[in-house]
Structures are given as structure tokens and as C-alpha cells.
Amino acid sequence: MKLLKKVKLHHLFFALLFIYPIIVHDQTYYLYSGGLIFIYIIMTLALNILTGYGGQISIGQSAFMAIGAYTSTICTLKLGIPFLIAVPLSGFLTALIGFIIGLPAVKLSGHLLAVATLGFGLAVPELILKWDDVTGGFTGLFPDKPVVFGFAFDSDFKIYFLLLIMTLIVTWMINNLIKGRIGRAFVAIRESEISAAAAGINVPLYKVLMFSISGFYTGIAGSLYAHFVGFISPFDFNLNVSLILLAMVVIGGVASIPGSYLGAILLAMIPPLTSGLPGFMLILTGVPLVLIILFLPNGLISLGKKWGARQSAANATKRGETA
Amino acid sequence: MLSQQIVSGLAAGSLYALAALGLVLIYKATDVVNFAQGEMAMISTFICYTFLNMAGFSYWYAFLASLVFAALFGMAVQRVFMRPIQKAPVLNQIILTLGLYMVFRGVAGLIWGYNPIRFPVAVSGEPVKFGGVTLTPNQLFIMGITVLLMLLVFLLFRFTKTGLAMRAAAQNLVTSQLMGIRVGTIFALTWGLSIALAGVAGVLIAPTTYLSPNMMMEVLIKGFAAAVLGGFASLPGVVAGGLLLGVLENIVAGYISTELKNAFVFLLIILILYIRPTGLFGAKLVKKV
Numbered sequence: 001m002k003l004l005k006k007v008k009l010h011h012l013f014f015a016l017l018f019i020y021p022i023i024v025h026d027q028t029y030y031l032y033s034g035g036l037i038f039i040y041i042i043m044t045l046a047l048n049i050l051t052g053y054g055g056q057i058s059i060g061q062s063a064f065m066a067i068g069a070y071t072s073t074i075c076t077l078k079l080g081i082p083f084l085i086a087v088p089l090s091g092f093l094t095a096l097i098g099f100i101i102g103l104p105a106v107k108l109s110g111h112l113l114a115v116a117t118l119g120f121g122l123a124v125p126e127l128i129l130k131w132d133d134v135t136g137g138f139t140g141l142f143p144d145k146p147v148v149f150g151f152a153f154d155s156d157f158k159i160y161f162l163l164l165i166m167t168l169i170v171t172w173m174i175n176n177l178i179k180g181r182i183g184r185a186f187v188a189i190r191e192s193e194i195s196a197a198a199a200g201i202n203v204p205l206y207k208v209l210m211f212s213i214s215g216f217y218t219g220i221a222g223s224l225y226a227h228f229v230g231f232i233s234p235f236d237f238n239l240n241v242s243l244i245l246l247a248m249v250v251i252g253g254v255a256s257i258p259g260s261y262l263g264a265i266l267l268a269m270i271p272p273l274t275s276g277l278p279g280f281m282l283i284l285t286g287v288p289l290v291l292i293i294l295f296l297p298n299g300l301i302s303l304g305k306k307w308g309a310r311q312s313a314a315n316a317t318k319r320g321e322t323a
Numbered sequence: 324m325l326s327q328q329i330v331s332g333l334a335a336g337s338l339y340a341l342a343a344l345g346l347v348l349i350y351k352a353t354d355v356v357n358f359a360q361g362e363m364a365m366i367s368t369f370i371c372y373t374f375l376n377m378a379g380f381s382y383w384y385a386f387l388a389s390l391v392f393a394a395l396f397g398m399a400v401q402r403v404f405m406r407p408i409q410k411a412p413v414l415n416q417i418i419l420t421l422g423l424y425m426v427f428r429g430v431a432g433l434i435w436g437y438n439p440i441r442f443p444v445a446v447s448g449e450p451v452k453f454g455g456v457t458l459t460p461n462q463l464f465i466m467g468i469t470v471l472l473m474l475l476v477f478l479l480f481r482f483t484k485t486g487l488a489m490r491a492a493a494q495n496l497v498t499s500q501l502m503g504i505r506v507g508t509i510f511a512l513t514w515g516l517s518i519a520l521a522g523v524a525g526v527l528i529a530p531t532t533y534l535s536p537n538m539m540m541e542v543l544i545k546g547f548a549a550a551v552l553g554g555f556a557s558l559p560g561v562v563a564g565g566l567l568l569g570v571l572e573n574i575v576a577g578y579i580s581t582e583l584k585n586a587f588v589f590l591l592i593i594l595i596l597y598i599r600p601t602g603l604f605g606a607k608l609v610k611k612v
Contacts, residue, residue, distance in 0.1 A: 051414070055412075057414055057418075059421065104593065104596050104597040104600075107596075107597070107600050109413070110413035110417060111350070111355070111356040111413065111555075112356075112551070112555065112600060114356065114358070115356065115550075115551060115596070116593050116596045116597075119544070119547070119548075119590070119593050120589065120593055122585070123585075123586045123593075126585055126586040126589070129582070130586065239540075243421060243424075246418060246421065250418055278432060279429040279430070280433070281429070282432070283425070283426055283429035283430060285425055286424070286425030286428075287426055289418065289422035289425065290422035293411075293418055293419045294404070294407055294408065297411065297415055
């Protein structure tokens with residue numbers, strides 16, 4: 001009974017995503033925001049693999065996003081590779097970079113890893129800026145709208161559905177990943193590296209794997225972002241992006257897929273609301289982040305779980321009385 | 324040319340060392356890397372500016388007043404935010420300081436705006452020449468004060484009861500509590516001292532970077548790099564790391580490319596952490612289970 005209810009809720013939510021364009025009357029602004037939210041959801045899920053399930057911090061996710069975005073743009077614009085191949089290609093290249101960045105993580109614990117990923121996150125945009133004969137430097141690049149088998153996703157309406165489908169595929173893949181052997185190994189490493197190793201888990205390998213997988217999906221999101229927005233420059237991938245992603249994971253709920261959806265949807269609304277007021281953007285992201293860490297470390301989604309638990313307990317006592 | 328670059332590198336490196344000193348102090352005592360350190364220093368520098376311009380204090384009084392503020396600010400942040408999650412996972416502590424980074428930066432932006440403001444130097448005067456190398460009195464002053472502060476902190480850790488308590492609390496929280504150390508007070512004191520040191524760095528660097536909410540970002544990253552070079556736990560190591568970084572950076576800027584100066588620093592952090600996580604001078608770390 002309870003399971004049925006839960007499935008229904010998920011289905012209802014996904015159905016809502018499909019009819020959203022109709023609800024908002026096909027208005028460009030809302031479709032565009034919806035598309036951006038899907039990209040944020042993919043990136044939040046990717047960071048959640050690393051931080052929520054694996055217990056490893058990264059303050060350099062924007063660099064993975066940048067690598068994905070630039071790879072895809074350069075592949076399609078300069079090398080003539082079709083969109084459908086460029087997307088996974090940028091995922092794989094970012095995964096490779098994630099693998100390299102994950103190598104120090106094998107040795108480093110929380111704080112130093114945070115510093116290392118911060119360094120990485122800040123270095124990549126600077127290198128992109130410097131490497132201007134390929135990346136365009138300050139002026140940036142103008143990627144084309146996605147084209148799949150001759151079908152051009154040239155309107156916000158079409159791209160909305162492309163991003164929706166991609167988000168659902170990624171969600172399904174990540175859900176399978178964390179429910180499986182790899183996901184359980186990640187959680188074991190988060191809980192205790194030493195006991196995970198004692199249980200026969202190859203900790204260095206799985207730590208590197210975590211970074212690669214997180215990099216893969218973030219790279220894909222970066223690639224989608226580039227073709228969706230149609231313009232990229234090194235300044236789009238700054239520290240604030242990495243921090244907002246971290247806030248999405250934590251505020252929504254660590255180690256929870258619905259939590260990632262919730263966090264991404266809630267926080268993606270802040271930048272458009274505070275455009276032109278960077279101070280407010282930081283405060284509206286930072287204050288909830290601090291409050292969540294202090295008072296609700298499992299994120300907003302844990303409120304729902306608590307409420308659900310109370311409901312079912314109440315139902316149980318009610319049934320007990322009638323019987 | 325080279326000797327000039329080394330000497331100006333040392334002057335810049337002193338500032339990085341100063342910024343790193345506060346970071347390492349907190350890390351040593353409370354096992355937290357404070358990502359909000361730079362933003363706290365930035366706010367303290369804005370307070371100094373307010374004392375200078377609005378209250379009409381003289382430079383040194385404003386400087387001192389801002390340091391008192393920084394110390395209280397540090398203690399307050401430790402009490403209000405860090406203490407409740409002292410026993411929480413490291414991840415939560417890092418994220419909390421990142422959250423504070425955003426809040427402080429945002430608040431400073433709202434109060435003081437984003438236009439860079441000119442800030443006076445500590446010591447003005449004609450540049451002095453030492454056998455082909457030119458230095459401003461301010462650079463000399465910065466180098467002197469860094470050495471002095473490092474010595475003071477070193478002596479505090481080595482020879483005072485408070486310093487001993489700080490070291491003990493870092494080693495083992497529960498045991499030090501059992502030994503009668505007021506760990507709460509010690510941690511608050513550490514934060515106060517550390518933010519005051521960061522405040523010194525902020526006021527001294529403001530003339531170069533100009534006063535703005537973004538002023539400490541680069542310095543903080545370089546403070547991190549200095550701390551990483553020095554092994555994050557040894558005070559003399561960190562100062563040496565800061566000086567080394569300043570020199571390396573100036574040489575890269577002089578001989579390779581000015582624009583790659585920052586990217587070089589970031590990559591250096593990653594490289595050092597990868598090859599020698601304990602720093603160039605650090606001792607071997609033993610992980611507690």
C-alpha cells in the first residue's frame with residue numbers, strides 16, 4: 001500500500017514535468033528556466049554520487065562542467081562531430097580528467113581534498129582563458145543547437161523535452177548505479193574507509209571511480225549546457241557555480257535522488273530572482289546552507305521522510321485501535 | 324633582475340605566509356580548514372576602513388581596533404557556528420565554512436558594494452636600495468611584521484600553557500577535556516587569534532588589491548597553497564611555504580607568463596598534494612582510526 005503510494009508520487013511528478021510546457025503556455029522564459037533546472041539536476045545528482053554517497057567533497061565541479069562544455073563545443077564546431085557523439089565524448093573526456101583528479105583523493109582526507117578540488121576548479125577556467133586560439137578566450141564560443149539524425153532542436157520547446165529525457169535517463173542510470181554493488185561500496189567507504197577495506201573493497205579504485213563517474217555526468221551536463229544556452233565563456237564556470245551545486249546537494253538532501261531534484265529546483269530559482277544583486281544570491285544560498293548543516297544535516301528531504309514515518313506510525317496506531 | 328624578483332617575491336610571500344598562518348592555526352587546534360577565513364579578513368579590513376574614514380581614527384588606532392573586532396568576530400563564529408558541529412563529520416564542517424564564505428561575501432557586497440576602494444599603506448616613503456635591489460619601506464615593514472608574528476605564534480605554542488592546551492586539544496579532544504582543559508575556551512581563543520592574524524594580512528594587502536569583497540580570494544588561495552607547501556601543520560613550514568610561493572610566482576610571472584601566475588599556483592597545490600601530501604617540510608601524518 002505504502003509502496004504504491006510512493007510510486008504514484010514519483011509518477012505524478014514526472015508526468016508534471018511532461019505537461020509543464022503546456023502549463024506555462026509555451027513561454028520561453030519558463031521553458032528556458034526549466035531546461036536550466038534539468039542541467040542543474042544532472043550536475044547535482046553527479047555531485048551527490050561523490051559527496052552524498054561517497055563522502056568525498058568537491059569544490060571544483062564547475063571545472064568538470066567547463067571541460068564537458070568546451071569539449072562538446074569544440075568537437076561540434078571545429079571538428080564537425082555530430083551532437084549525438086559529442087555528448088558522450090565530452091562525458092568520457094571529463095571522466096578521464098575526473099580519474100586524474102581522483103588520484104590525489106586516494107591519499108587525501110576531507111580538508112585537503114577540498115583544497116585540491118578548489119585549486120582544480122579555479123585553474124581550469126584560467127587555462128581555458130589562456131588557451132584562446134582553441135577556446136576563444138574572453139570572447140567565448142557559440143555552440144550550435146543540438147541536431148539528432150537531422151532533427152534540429154531549435155526551439156526552447158524542443159530542447160526542453162530533449163533535456164527532460166536526458167535527465168530521466170541519467171536519473172535511471174544513477175539510481176541503478178547506487179542501488180548496485182558499486183553504490184554500496186561507495187557508501188561503505190563513506191562510513192569508514194578502514195572497515196570498507198577490511199570488507200574487501202578496493203578503496204583506492206572505488207575512490208577514483210567515484211570521481212570518474214561524477215566527472216562523466218557533470219561533463220555530459222556541461223555539454224548539454226553549452227548547446228542549450230548557445231554561448232560559453234570561461235567566466236560561466238566560476239567558484240559560485242561549484243558552491244551552488246554543493247548547496248543543492250546539501251539543502252536537498254545528501255545521498256538522496258529526490259533530494260537532489262528538490263535542491264536543484266529550489267536553488268535554481270535564486271539566481272534569476274536576484275539577477276544584478278550578487279550579494280543577495282550568495283546570502284540566499286549561503287544562509288539556508290548554514291542552517292541546514294546546523295539543524296537538518298540530512299537536508300529538506302529528510303523532513304518528508306520524518307513526516308512519512310509519523311504518518312505511518314499514526315496509521316498503525318489507528319488500525320490497532322479499530323482492530 | 325632575478326635578485327629583484329626574488330626579493331619582491333619574498334615581500335609578496337610574507338603576505339601569503341601571514342594569511343596561511345591563521346589558517347594553519349585553526350587547522351592545528353580544531354582540525355578544521357576554514358574556507359571563510361579570507362572573507363572574515365576582508366570584513367575586518369572593511370571595519371578598519373570604517374574606523375579610518377567614518378570615525379576619523381588614525382591609521383594605527385584603526386588597525387588595532389579592527390584587530391580587536393577580528394578577534395571577537397572569530398570567537399563569535401566559533402561559538403555560534405562551529406561549536407555545535409564540533410563532533411559532526413568533517414564534510415559538514417567544510418560545507419559550513421563554505422556556507423559562511425558565501426554569507427560573509429554576500430553581506431559585505433550588500434553593505435559596501437563592489438567598487439574597489441583605495442586603501443592607505445602602513446608605511447609610506449621613498450624606496451630603499453640594497454645593492455641593486457629596490458624595496459619600499461612598506462614591503463620591509465610587511466616582511467618584518469610577518470617574521471615577528473610568526474615568532475610570537477611559535478613562542479605561544481611552544482612556551483605558554485595556552486599554547487600547550489591548544490596543541491593538546493588538537494591531539495585528542497576527549498583526553499584534553501579529562502585533563503581539565505577548557506576545550507571550548509581554547510577553540511574560541513584559537514579562532515580569535517587566527518582571525519586577528521588574517522585581519523593583519525587583510526589590512527596589509529588592501530593597498531595592493533584595493534578594498535572590495537573580492538580582495539581576499541586570491542590571497543586565500545595562495546594562503547592555501549602556502550599551507551599545503553608547508554604541510555598544513557607546521558608553523559615554520561607554512562611561513563617557508565609562503566615565502567617560497569611568493570618567489571616562485573614572481574619567477575613564473577617574470578620568465579613564463581603573467582597570466583599563468585594563478586593557474587600555476589593552483590596546479591602547484593594539486594601537484595604537492597598528490598606527490599607529498601605532508602608538504603615539503605612536513606612530518607608524516609598518522610591517521611587516527
